[in-house]
Amino acid sequence: MNIPDHLRYLESHEWIEPGGTEAKVGISDHAQEVLTDVVYVELPEVGKTVSAGDPVAVVESVKAASDIYAPVAGEIVAVNSALQEDPAVINTDPYGAGWFFAIKPTDAAELDSLLSAEEYRAKLS
Amino acid sequence: MSENTEDLKRSPLHDRHVALGARLVPFAGWEMPVQYEGILREHRAVRESCGVFDISHMGEITVRSTEGTKAAAAYLNHLLTNDASVLKPGQGQYTLMLNERGGVIDDLILYRTRTDGFFLVVNASKLSEDLIWLEQEADSYYTVRIEDHSAGYGALAVQGPKSQAIYEKVAKRLPGSPALPPRNGIIKVVAEGDEDNPTPIRICRTGYTGEDGFEFFCPAAQTPAWFDAFLEAGAVPCGLGARDTLRLEKCYPLNGSDLDGYHTPLEAGLKPFVKMGKDEFLGHDALKVQLTKGLPSKLSAICVTGKAPPPRTGYAVVDPETKEPIGELSSGSLSPSLGTGIGLAYLPLEKSAPGTEVCLDIRGRLFPAVVSKKPFI
Numbered sequence: 001m002n003i004p005d006h007l008r009y010l011e012s013h014e015w016i017e018p019g020g021t022e023a024k025v026g027i028s029d030h031a032q033e034v035l036t037d038v039v040y041v042e043l044p045e046v047g048k049t050v051s052a053g054d055p056v057a058v059v060e061s062v063k064a065a066s067d068i069y070a071p072v073a074g075e076i077v078a079v080n081s082a083l084q085e086d087p088a089v090i091n092t093d094p095y096g097a098g099w100f101f102a103i104k105p106t107d108a109a110e111l112d113s114l115l116s117a118e119e120y121r122a123k124l125s
Numbered sequence: 126m127s128e129n130t131e132d133l134k135r136s137p138l139h140d141r142h143v144a145l146g147a148r149l150v151p152f153a154g155w156e157m158p159v160q161y162e163g164i165l166r167e168h169r170a171v172r173e174s175c176g177v178f179d180i181s182h183m184g185e186i187t188v189r190s191t192e193g194t195k196a197a198a199a200y201l202n203h204l205l206t207n208d209a210s211v212l213k214p215g216q217g218q219y220t221l222m223l224n225e226r227g228g229v230i231d232d233l234i235l236y237r238t239r240t241d242g243f244f245l246v247v248n249a250s251k252l253s254e255d256l257i258w259l260e261q262e263a264d265s266y267y268t269v270r271i272e273d274h275s276a277g278y279g280a281l282a283v284q285g286p287k288s289q290a291i292y293e294k295v296a297k298r299l300p301g302s303p304a305l306p307p308r309n310g311i312i313k314v315v316a317e318g319d320e321d322n323p324t325p326i327r328i329c330r331t332g333y334t335g336e337d338g339f340e341f342f343c344p345a346a347q348t349p350a351w352f353d354a355f356l357e358a359g360a361v362p363c364g365l366g367a368r369d370t371l372r373l374e375k376c377y378p379l380n381g382s383d384l385d386g387y388h389t390p391l392e393a394g395l396k397p398f399v400k401m402g403k404d405e406f407l408g409h410d411a412l413k414v415q416l417t418k419g420l421p422s423k424l425s426a427i428c429v430t431g432k433a434p435p436p437r438t439g440y441a442v443v444d445p446e447t448k449e450p451i452g453e454l455s456s457g458s459l460s461p462s463l464g465t466g467i468g469l470a471y472l473p474l475e476k477s478a479p480g481t482e483v484c485l486d487i488r489g490r491l492f493p494a495v496v497s498k499k500p501f502i
Binding site: 036037039040042058060061062063065084 | 148159160163164165166366370432434435437458459461488
């Protein structure tokens, strides 16, 4: 299972990239495997202000739709609109080309309270 | 319906599914594979090559009469909508069992075997209900013998344009290497000395995918070996997920979703399988009323016209002008073959003509769609 060390994670299987003012968010390798073939993605509007835990995007496989939650409070500053044409990259490259949106955290310290790679790995085992 | 995993029945192929990394889900009281490598891949395998499905959950019933086939056919004709009396030995037909309101209890395939009466293949979820109706109606046909062989049988559906070639490789292992029966046909394969086996191998040229293919019924204990043989011959293991997208593209109804106790087979578009001219059958009078007064609704094929989330069961179908709901999807999915959303819904007759514009309400947003001709592909 691929769980990069530099990312933070939610129990609901989202990842967020710490360290900048535009933190990219996506879903983990484990999540894409559980979802199976992603066929549709609904992304939030740029400029939207969200609270931690808000459902902000939807990812759909042939069989099911799942919400994607905002890992921290902040403003949506970018979305990966390429996903709408090719949602399958979420399966092939969940930590790279498969990112969903970028968020500008209201409080960057909030990321520290999320799961580390090691803690997330422990949750999965 | 909540189903605890420990209460679920397991297919004779359970260990194979686990070894192949299948995702197992509860389905009609069974723990069955929804997919192995992925629904899209499995769907494509069946449309372009060949897939093999575990259908061991399905029910197998034999019906015969001590007075011969004619008496058994008369009894079945009283219970089922199609005409059992036209079947020649070795032929099968799609047929339905109705309640008094004309609603559907089950849809099934009825085969007339060459030697011993009739063989019925029914939905797993309806097996016990089917048996109750069959036995109840047999009271007035006292020569009829009904036997449920579901526990003794395992079953595989081998489907796709290459299914015949794959069959021919595997058939070498069958006693007498028999040829496949013609479309809708059935053969029985019996090894010498095994004539009294209550669950002989039966091979039927039928399926639920719209592709050429066959269904292979064999003693439960033999199922893993035959499954291995079909895989070895090149069939791709496929789960219920692909089975659902394949059948939906062909507009084959799924009982419990597109068929229920409230809509008649006439509303479901299954009139060719309802023979009003034969002697009366259960539900006949309700259908007659519909034929006189007109159908209240029609199971319609709906195709999303733009970019939209995949349609799903339960989504409302909305009139684009009044914004009022006119029905709801009884089935819905992305069509892997077309790359667009498709679904089925009972719509009022005046909204059911192909070309009628409708909308789907998906999470509060309306997406344009159109009533299409059946099947989608």
